[in-house]
Every structure is written in C-alpha cells, then in structure tokens.
Amino acid sequence: MSFKEVFDRYSWDEVKASIYNKTASDVIHALTKRERNLEDFKALISPAAMPFLEDMAKMSHALTLQRFGNTMQLYTPMYLSNECQNICTYCGFSLDNKIRRKTLSEAEIEKEVAAIKKLGFQHILLVTGEANQTVGVDYIERAIRQVRPHFANLSMEVQPLDQEDYERLIPQGLHSVLVYQETYHKEDYKKHHPKGKKSNFDYRLDTPDRLGRAGVHKMGLGALIGLEDWRVDSFFVALHLNYLEKQYWQTKYSISFPRLRPFSGGLEPKVEMVDRELVQLICAYRIFNQEIELSLSTREMERFRDHAIKLGITTMSAGSKTNPGGYAVEPQSLEQFEISDERSPAAIQEMLEKNGYEPVWKDWDIALENV
Numbered sequence: 001m002s003f004k005e006v007f008d009r010y011s012w013d014e015v016k017a018s019i020y021n022k023t024a025s026d027v028i029h030a031l032t033k034r035e036r037n038l039e040d041f042k043a044l045i046s047p048a049a050m051p052f053l054e055d056m057a058k059m060s061h062a063l064t065l066q067r068f069g070n071t072m073q074l075y076t077p078m079y080l081s082n083e084c085q086n087i088c089t090y091c092g093f094s095l096d097n098k099i100r101r102k103t104l105s106e107a108e109i110e111k112e113v114a115a116i117k118k119l120g121f122q123h124i125l126l127v128t129g130e131a132n133q134t135v136g137v138d139y140i141e142r143a144i145r146q147v148r149p150h151f152a153n154l155s156m157e158v159q160p161l162d163q164e165d166y167e168r169l170i171p172q173g174l175h176s177v178l179v180y181q182e183t184y185h186k187e188d189y190k191k192h193h194p195k196g197k198k199s200n201f202d203y204r205l206d207t208p209d210r211l212g213r214a215g216v217h218k219m220g221l222g223a224l225i226g227l228e229d230w231r232v233d234s235f236f237v238a239l240h241l242n243y244l245e246k247q248y249w250q251t252k253y254s255i256s257f258p259r260l261r262p263f264s265g266g267l268e269p270k271v272e273m274v275d276r277e278l279v280q281l282i283c284a285y286r287i288f289n290q291e292i293e294l295s296l297s298t299r300e301m302e303r304f305r306d307h308a309i310k311l312g313i314t315t316m317s318a319g320s321k322t323n324p325g326g327y328a329v330e331p332q333s334l335e336q337f338e339i340s341d342e343r344s345p346a347a348i349q350e351m352l353e354k355n356g357y358e359p360v361w362k363d364w365d366i367a368l369e370n371v
C-alpha cells in the first residue's frame with residue numbers, strides 16, 4: 001500500500017471541520033494521555049488548544065530534553081543552481097521570474113565548499129531547482145561525489161526522483177532527502193504549480209514512498225505554511241509521517257515548518273500564521289511524536305529562533321545563503337527567499353551556549369554509512 005491510498009480516504013473539508021470542532025476537553029484529554037493518536041494531534045493544533053499554549057510549551061520542552069538533551073544540530077544549505085523548469089507561484093527561482101540563472105561548475109563548488117568549511121559546518125544540505133537538462137541526476141551525482149568527502153553528513157533538497165535514482169545516489173553518501181509536499185490541498189496545489197513536472201501532485205506525494213523503498217537513512221517532510229490552512233496541511237504532514245514510520249521503520253524522519261517568505265516577484269500568504277500559532281504547531285508535533293527531529297531555518301526572525309530552541313526544535317540552519325554561490329562565488333546574486341536571521345554561525349553558537357545548549361556541528365560520520 002502507498003500513502004496515496006491512505007490519503008485518498010480523507011477529505012480536506014472533513015479534516016478541517018473536525019480540527020475546528022475540537023473542544024477544550026479534547027485538548028486536555030490529548031495532553032494527559034501517555035501516547036497520542038492523530039485525533040489527539042488534531043486537538044493540539046486546533047484553535048481550542050490556544051489557551052493551553054503555556055502547558056504545551058512546558059511539556060514539549062521536557063519531552064525534547066528527555067530525548068535529545070541540551071543539544072542543537074547545526075547545518076547550512078549550499079545552493080548549487082537556481083535553474084528551474086517549473087512555475088511555482090511562491091518561489092524566486094520560478095521559470096517565469098526573469099533572473100540571471102546560474103549553476104555552479106566543479107571549480108565553483110570547490111570554492112563554496114572551502115568557504116562553508118571555514119564557517120565550521122560538517123552537515124550540509126545541497127539544494128537545486130528542477131532543471132533536468134542542467135541539474136539532472138548526473139549533475140547531482142557528480143556534485144555529491146565531489147562534496148561528500150569534505151563533510152560528515154550530506155542531505156539534499158532537489159526535484160523528486162525515481163526510486164532507481166535514489167538507489168544510485170544513496171551509496172554515493174547521500175544521507176537524507178527533504179521533500180515538502182508544499183500543500184496537501186490537491187486543487188490549490190495545481191494553482192500554485194501550473195507548469196512543469198512539479199505540477200504532478202501524485203508524483204510528489206509518492207516521493208517519500210520511493211525514498212523509503214530505496215532505503216534512505218532519513219527524510220524530511222513538511223508543508224509550505226501560508227499556501228493553505230496550516231492546521232489542515234499540518235494534519236496531513238502528521239498523517240504522512242505516521243504512515244511512513246510504520247511502513248519504513250528503519251528510516252528516521254524530520255519535520256520543517258517553512259513559513260512563506262518574501263522573494264523577488266512575491267506571493268502574499270493566503271493564510272498568515274502568527275508566531276503563537278507556530279509555537280503551537282512545534283509543540284503539537286513534539287507532544288505527538290517524541291522521536292521526530294524538528295527543524296527551523298533562517299527564514300524565521302532572530303527573536304523567534306532564540307525562543308524556539310526551548311520549545312522542541314532540535315536542528316537549525318545558520319548563516320544561510322539561498323543563492324547559488326552565495327558563500328564565495330556570487331555573494332550578491334538573487335536569493336530564493338529572504339533570510340530573516342542573518343547572524344553568523346559563530347553568533348548562533350554563542351546564543352545557543354548562552355542558553356545552555358550545546359551546538360552540534362557533527363553527529364554522523366561517513367564511516368557509519370554502512371553500519
């Protein structure tokens with residue numbers, strides 16, 4: 001069975017109604033149980049849970065400490081290319097956006113690697129747009145081979161690939177793959193992805209299944225917050241996670257909460273998520289699932305990030321550049337989206353230490369790959 005079959009049993013409108021109908025007693029029930037199911041998760045993300053935010057934050061903090069200790073993993077993205085054949089209404093790299101396109105050559109990748117290593121990172125996330133001619137599987141494979149020996153851990157966020165492609169890349173040292181559904185609202189998904197391979201909702205929805213079958217170590221899920229009702233989208237992320245954990249139990253999982261950010265030619269969020277709601281969502285995921293890694297990027301403001309480390313977040317990016325070559329080759333070129341937390345990795349390290357957290361630059365080694 002694939003997730004699509006599970007997904008097809010649900011109706012967006014019914015899920016929405018059921019979340020908005022949750023009551024204070026449903027929330028109390030969810031908070032007092034030992035283990036929570038998807039109905040409890042609905043209660044935790046419902047408007048009815050808002051008055052319980054303080055309790056949720058305390059519980060989420062305690063559960064995170066218990067499982068992860070006072071640690072915070074740090075990583076940074078490395079954008080290899082901004083070429084893209086898709087139109088996505090919310091992205092600076094969209095095909096219809098007239099920007100200068102750039103794909104890093106081998107020599108340029110070398111320069112970027114050196115600049116990123118100087119910052120102290122051992123965990124790296126390779127990012128590209130979706131352009132099969134220039135940044136197809138061959139390019140990605142060459143890049144992984146080139147970059148992998150310099151870092152302890154390598155993740156990627158690129159176009160969804162076929163299972164055989166993942167099976168080809170994993171032995172090259174690919175550790176984890178992030179693939180966000182953007183929105184689980186099928187009709188709205190079409191509106192935001194009118195052209196290109198990404199407009200195929202089902203192919204994207206099936207990607208974590210292909211990754212699971214290929215045996216990836218870790219995968220990252222999420223929805224782009226702002227495209228649709230975040231409560232409903234977050235329920236579907238939890239549903240997806242629940243299914244995947246049962247189906248591919250040897251794989252680890254992480255969740256991210258990207259909020260729509262300004263970019264060149266920008267799209268206004270349809271639904272604005274305020275900070276208190278993001279706090280609610282982070283805590284809800286943690287209370288629902290104690291094993292999951294929760295990741296927060298530099299899209300969020302300094303103040304929010306400083307606060308969020310005590311809420312349940314276990315992984316953060318730092319010093320991010322969201323343009324190809326942004327660290328050394330082309331620091332001034334157009335970013336995919338604006339960064340809100342512009343502090344240096346060293347400043348993030350200092351902030352973490354001040355708060356009693358140990359920054360973790362490396363928790364994996366290539367030697368563990370075949371263990």
Ligand code: SF4
Nearest residue numbers: 084088091093094129
């Ligand atoms: S979100 Fe990804 S696929 Fe869409 S335009 Fe941006 S880079 Fe391309």
